[in-house]
Structure formats: structure tokens, C-alpha cells
Amino acid sequence: MTPTRKRKLYVIVILLSLAAVAIGLTLYALRANINLFFSPVQIAQGEAPMERSIRAGGMVKPGSVSRDAESLNVAFTVTDYVDDLHVEYQGILPDLFREGQGVVVVGELQGDGHFRADKVLARHDENYMPPEVAQALEDAGYSPADFQAKADEVGPRRENRDDT
Amino acid sequence: MWGLIHKLGSPKWFYQLSATLQPWCWGAAALLLLTGTLWGLVFAPADYQQGNSFRIIYVHVPAAFLAQSVFVFMAGAGLIHLVWKIKMADMAAAAMAPLGAAMTFVALFSGAVWGVPTWGTWWIWDARLTSMLILLFLYIGVIALRGAFARRDSGARAASVLAMVGVINIPIIKYSVDWWYTLHQPASFTLTSRPAMPVSMWLPLLIMVAGFYCFFIALTLMRTRSEILRREAHTQWVQTLVKESR
Structure with a gap:
């Protein structure tokens, strides 16, 4: 050079x-x-501002979703497995919303500590699999977290069983 | 090795080499894209949560891969052009830029279309989406900067510098989903671990990625060839070529 x-x-x-x-x-x-959202721990520690539009995110706690039979009101708990955040929402939820699913809620933190959401967005993880494999895993008693670890194992086994 | 690099730097030699390479690239691209599209859209299984909207992955991921790697290629060509003054590198960079911009747009657009049914929104200012939008602006900046100078050489140098500085955005895009909380999920493919999906899903995706790369190479060769003809129009060999083709 x-x-x-x-x-x-x-x-x-x-x-x-x-x-x-x-x-x-x-x-x-x-x-x-x-960071797109505050986690429930950050909110519990008072890092998020009150009564200003913010985003919070975490997992929908299994068993926490309660829908009002007469209206579109729905209440659920968002958790990061350390702290919980109680969320109230009125409106249509995205298709991927379910218990155990990651969500981001947009709205305001109320004085009494609960979160009034204007919008609920669903997150999904990086794992993809065919419905039959997911069903087989669920039947076998695995939680969604172990799905991927087991998917490669169960998928071929199912195919072998179908052949015979 | 050095001989080959010196030959690649010669427009005439590159023009002849690319003439033989081009049909193969087009053939491979057509074959791979056709196979991948059919396989991905028809035969690959649907996702257990997202159903058929998952199939957007077969366009979204290859486009996003290409959008980022084209920028790195462009910056590499810019470095070679600035330091070693090899004009072939600059012609290739000029040919690549609009293709990279188009791929970035495809990735952003397919992502928005995918976001509506899965997330419930078509756009959100999270770190991954925003850094990808910045990539699109960087591409547009590189293209505009090249055209903004009266002298071609000044434009080429400015575009090379912007491409090299902009390459810092690439690791930010890649790691944005790990460094910050984002709505976008982390990568399904890493070099170190198995893909986060079964073979029946990732094999057609791999074929699509290969097809997109072949398509890009074929188009770049084509565009670089016309760039060579335009810039080397005054040389003996181009003029003979023109006479022969008449």
C-alpha cells in the first residue's frame, strides 16, 4: 500500500x-x-409518570382476564413475574391477545395504581410452529416456553406415527 | 489472488465476466424464487398462533436481510473506492443503492402489513422499526448525495463517506431487539443456535433468501454493466462494441 x-x-x-x-x-x-415500554417493575418503582400517555408491557397473567358480559370492558393483569400491573381496557383486542401472551398497552397510569389503556398491542415471540405440533406439545403437558425446545423432537415423532 | 483483484478492477474485464455470469444468476433467481414462493405460500404449514399471516415472513425476512447486507456491500465498495481509487467499486456502489432502498421499502411495507393482524398496529416507533426507517433515509441520502454534485467524482466520494458512516446503523438494527424493549420480536435465526421454527418452515425461507440474493446479484450485474457503458463510452473497447452491435 x-x-x-x-x-x-x-x-x-x-x-x-x-x-x-x-x-x-x-x-x-x-x-x-x-425502550418502547415500561415494565411493571419500573412502574412499581415509580419510574413512570402519572396521568400522561405511556406504554407498559409484559405478559398477560394466566387466569387474570375478566370480560364484562354486557360491554367491551375487559380487565387483566400484566406481569413481568416480579410485579403486577392491573389494566382496564374498553375496545376490541387484537387476535393474538390471550393469557400468557406478551402485550404492550398504551394509556395512562391512574392515581390508584391501575392502568387505563386506550390501545392494546399484542407481541409475539420468535418461535413459529405448525398448529398440529403446538397441539401435540400442549397435550403432552409442555408449557409454551418449552415449545421450541421440544418442537423438533415431537414433530418428527408425530410424522412417524402418521406414517404407520 | 492479487491478479484477480486487479482484473476485477478493470471495467472491460468485468463487463466480459458479468456477461457470462448474468444468465446463471437470473436462472438461479427465477428457479429459487418460484420454488420458495410456491413452497412458502402453499405447502409450508401455517403458524399455530398467527395462522396464514405468518407467510408474510417469506417476503419480509429475505427483504430485510438484503436491505442490511446491501448497505454493508455499498459501504465496502465505498471504502475500496476512497482508498484504492478503484472506479469499478464506485460503479457497483452506484448500481446497488436503489436496489437496497427498494428492499428496505419492501421490508418496511411487508412488516406494516404483517403488523396489522398480529400486533394490532401497522406502525409503532420502536427501536427496530425506527432504525429500519433510518436505513431507508440513509439509502435515499446516499442516492441524493451522489447526484447533488456537478462533478461525478465529488458526488461519488460524498456518497462513499455517507455509506461508510451509515453502516454504524446496521449493528443497531440487528441488536435493537436485544438492547431495548421493542414490539418487534427477537431474531428467529442466529448463527449460534437452531432456527426457532421447524424445518418445514425454515427451508422454504432459506430458499427465498437465496433467491433474493441471486436476484439482487443479477440486477446489480445488469445495472453495473450499463453504468460501465455510460462511463467508459469514450474508450476504444466500448466504441468497438457499439460498432459491432450495429
């Missing part, structure tokens, strides 16, 4: 590292704001 090219390469590398450091520091300073 000629000295000019070498010098050019050094200048570029230094410029890029400086840009990377600047962006890294910016993101580090903004780290709390880049």
Missing part, C-alpha cells in the same frame, strides 16, 4: 470510530427513552 493510501485509510478509520463513539454515547444517554 502506498503511503498516501495508508494515510487515507487511517483517516477514514479514525473518522468512522469517532462517529461510532458519538452515536454509541447518544444511544447510551437515550437508553431509557428508546
